Amino acid sequence: AQSVTQLGSHVSVSEGALVLLRCNYSSSVPPYLFWYVQYPNQGLQLLLKYTSAATLVKGINGFEAEFKKSETSFHLTKPSAHMSDAAEYFCAVTLRGSARQLTFGSGTQLTVLP
């Protein structure tokens, strides 16, 4: 079984500041990890994914995440927040090899202050 914990249901940053959204996972076997973004009343858009290649993964819109096995973490970062980054962000895990259902965290709402 696998699970995901996203610390902080709401995060506020100033425009231009560092964005750090936390995700810790639990998995009995090596996982695949994903970050998705959801804008209001829209579906989920894939930001980036970790599938056992490089541990530092770069995604769209300047986001990146680092897989740290020792810390069971996959935190999402962006050096400089933009107003358009305001959205809800979901971390998700699935089991490598079976890769069926995604298990999602409860989400983090990011607010960007002017």
Added chain:
Amino acid sequence: NAGVMQNPRHLVRRRGQEARLRCSPMKGHSHVYWYRQLPEEGLKFMVYLQKENIIDESGMPKERFSAEFPKEGPSILRIQQVVRGDSAAYFCASSPRLETQYFGPGTRLLVL
């Protein structure tokens, strides 16, 4: 290549009616997944299908809910005798193989 299509985008039903949600996967994708998002919550897995087969329905409620993915046409999530607790956003995702899932815009179901 069009993305995952879902219709309707919004659906209003009265208690006791049936709701049918449709999902057309991306071209070339043979794996379809349905998720439900309750207000203020993350997405919860419901069912995983391939063409004409239900592979994993461990997240589906035992009663009133069913899903299919026929040889021709879209995948259908059917909810019979809807209740107010069924009000949620229902998302479909598709993938070409057992890896990245691409999501549709969702169907927002409101039960009056």
